[in-house]
Amino acid sequence: MANRVLIISAVTDDVLALRDALGNARDGPFDVEDVPALAAGVQRLAAGGIDAVLLNLTLPDAQGMTCFDRLYEAACHIPILTLCDLDDEAQAKEAVQRGAQGWLSRGYFDNYLVPQSLRNVIERMKVEQRLYIAQTRAQITLNSIGDAVISVDMHGCVDYLNVAAERMTGWSRDEARGRRVDDILAIVDNVTGRPIPNPLEYILRGDPSADLADECVLIDRQGSRLPIEDSAAPIHDWNRHLVGAVMVFRDISHNVALTAKMRHLAQHDFLTNLPSRMLLNDRVSLAIALARRSNAYPVLLFLDLDKFKHINDSLGHGVGDQLLQAVAERLLACVRTSDTVSRYGGDEFVILLADERHPQDAALTAEKILHALATPFLIGEQELHTSTSIGIGVFPFDGTDAVTLIKNADTAMYHAKERGRNNYQFFHQAMNQRAVERQLIESNLRRALEQSEFTLHYQPKVDLQNHRITGVEALLRWMHPEWGLVQPERFIAIAEECGLIVPIGRWVLREACLQIVRWREASIPGVSIAVNVSAVEFRQRDFFDHALAILEETGADPACLQLELTETVLMRDVATSADLLARFKALGVKIAVDDFGTGYSSLSYLSQFPIDVLKIDQSFVRAIDGEAGKNGAIVGAVIDMGRNLHQRVIAEGVEDEEQLAFLKAHECNEAQGYLFSRPVDAALMQAMFGTGIAA
Known part of the structure; x- marks a missing residue:
């Protein structure tokens, strides 16, 4: 089938010369049509069937680059050659820059090379069209598969990502193009967290052993971790020269989760x-x-x-x-x-x-x-x-x-x-060793009270709505001159057994009240300090009288004091507990139930107590994980209960952003934990009141 050429020119001699040259071509004639104006040419092109256009840039209805641009807009996928004089090829060259395939000079229209050149231009355009179709088909195919595909040039710079790769890395194709592949594909060992060289780098160095090892994790643009497996291969040109590399990788989260589940079932x-x-x-x-x-x-x-x-x-x-x-x-x-x-x-x-x-x-x-x-x-x-x-x-x-x-x-x-x-x-014989240890701790505890070895640290409580510090919890610390810092879990139980917890508890209460006054005098008024009360202290008949004496002696505002007691302590004698708490409430002291949910109380009994605050035990907070707050049912229930009872709810032991997000989503009032601050001494705590806490 002959190629069909459209000549758009009002110059009769040009048209006749071109018809003669193309109609008598050695390799077979062309079917030639001609029109004298641009509008007629655009109309003919709209009907289809034209393989190439020969354009005179001076027409009755359009001239110069305006003429070319209008035609190119109507036939951008059809080869266009312009017609020009030998001494005026400037416009022709500009047209090439705008999309023309070339030009023909007057005086050479009858040259036998004109049909050959035109045929070459038409065939080249057809090859480009077929290549475009093949590339489009490959593009659609690559974007339809679930595996991610990324390719790089010889410099290790990204030149292609499919849709799956964009989704898994967080980078769009346009953003990634030209960047080093290590910027786009950050791969680490899931066990050690150490970076792993990209397999594409091995390929570019000529190393065939390029696949990733097991337990590799992709860190996407937002920092999320995704377990992957991959395969990588070199890209060669037609001379078998290495010109780049391609890597195909897939998300194996489901497989990893299934393997972990099977391993868990086998080990639990x-x-x-x-x-x-x-x-x-x-x-x-x-x-x-x-x-x-x-x-x-x-x-x-x-x-x-x-x-x-x-x-x-x-x-x-x-x-x-x-x-x-x-x-x-x-x-x-x-x-x-x-x-x-x-x-x-x-x-x-x-x-x-x-x-x-x-x-x-x-x-x-x-x-x-x-x-x-x-x-x-x-x-x-x-x-x-x-x-x-x-x-x-x-x-x-x-x-x-x-x-x-x-x-x-x-x-x-x-x-x-x-x-x-x-x-x-x-x-x-370990019991003897334990007895010696116990006696040693007991004797040192007595000396600690006399030598002022105890101190208080303070952990802030933060309002989850405005992130402001609402108060602090006082925590006992023992700095032994020889042993160094002794953890409370090592000596509190012994102190309770030997009765020393009572004088220690009174010291803690007095020191907390003195700190309330110190902060008030430092122009930090109204700081609420929570003090833990042990079961042994709470059962002392003179507990209230001693607390009242401390408040009067120090001049501390009772409204700034909060007593924290566990459910177990309160439930030991419900009637006595209710009476004692009512006396503290009359002074303005706040009451908090510590480690709420770990005791074994009846909610009907708890409702009899004048409770201001429920503190969710940290074991329940730790149970919250990132999958839409899974395992956080107890925390959510306590928050709802506190809201219905008009009590503030504080979550203890908040250590990560997932827990914080869950608590905010469920409208928990306050929280404390390492995410905000570890317990600090009074001086550092005072500084924090000025700077606040970012969360």
Whole structure:
């Protein structure tokens, strides 16, 4: 089929010369049409079928570049050659810059090369059209697949991303083009967090082993982490020279999650979701390996529930299973997040305290567990009572491997049962060591009061609406002249046992009241300070009188004082508690329920108390995760309850932005935790009142 050429010219001699040249072409004639004006030419082009246009830039209805631009707008995908005089090719060259394929000079229209050149131009345009179609088809295909595709040139600069790659990296194609691939594809090791060289770099260096290793994570433009797997390959030109590289990668989040779930099921007890024996053994072995280098003393607590068999046999396995689940929850609340609570089998549990610096501190954990499990369990309509016998084994004294350590802790547990149950025993002579430690702490506590070794640190509470500091919680710190900073969990329980908690508590209350006055005199009035009150203090008959005397002596405003008590303390004697709290409320003192949700109180009883604040225990706050606040049901319920009871709700232990976002979304009033500030001394706290807290 002959190529059809349209001549747009009002010069008769030009038209005749071109018709003659094209009609007698050696490789076959062209079908030639001609029109004398631009408008007629545009109209003919609209009808289709034209393969090329020969344009005179001087027409009755248009001249110069205006003439060319109007035609090009109507036929941008058809080759256009302009007609010009030999001595006036400037316009022709400008037309080429605007899209023309070339020009023909008068005087050479009858040259045999004119048909050949025109045929070449037409064929080149057809090749470009086919290439465009192929590129478009490839583009649509690449944008339709779920895998991400990115390619780079020899300099490692991005020259292409498909839609999936844009979505996964957070970079648009236009933004990414020309940038180094490392800027667009930030890949790190999921375990170590260290950057991993991009596979495309290996390809460009001629290294064929370019695929990513397992457990690689893509960090997108917003900082989100996405597990990926990939394949990469070189790009060659037709001379087999390397000109770039392409990488195909995909999101494997679902696979990773499924693998993690399967691993979790294999390593955890199906009933309590606690680590199984297999995972416990691994963690004990790891703790021992680390302890050899870090001067730590991993401790194992082997627990066996007392009277569980009787409960299981009399009330059924369903009730027994619920009791085991409830026990597991209390055990988790008794230890640190770095520790491991494992269900060893039946009614046996093993707890690994992996990073103990002082083995005798395991006794404090054991006592905490005994106290936690002594409180009745409400299972359905049944109030169940149980206790536990605990055996304690310490590395390396009682074993240098996991099997031996567990076996010896188990042996110590049986000794505890023989001594009447509901107690703990160290393996061999550790009880003597514990007694010495306890006596040492007790004697040093007495000296600490006399030598003013105690101090208060303050952790701010922040209004989640305006991010302003609403008050602080006073936290006791003991700076021993030889031991350094002694953590409260090491000495508070001993102080309660020996009765020293009462004078220590009075010192804390007096120091807090003095600090209220100091800040008032420093032009920081109205600072609310919360003070924790222990069960032993609260049960003292003269507790109110001593508190009143301290307020009067120091001149502190009672409205700036907040007493924090746990549910367990309040519920020990409801009538007495209600009366005592009413007397404090009459003074203007605020009342807060600390660790709310961890006690075992009746809400109908709690409603009898004049409570101003509910503090959500940090264990519930930590349960909030990033998947739309999953596991935050308890926190949300407490916030709603507080709102309905017209009580302010404070969340403790807020450590990350996900928890903060959840609390804000549920309109929690206040929060405190490491996300805002660690406890600081009075001077630093005073400075923070001026600068505020950003969150």
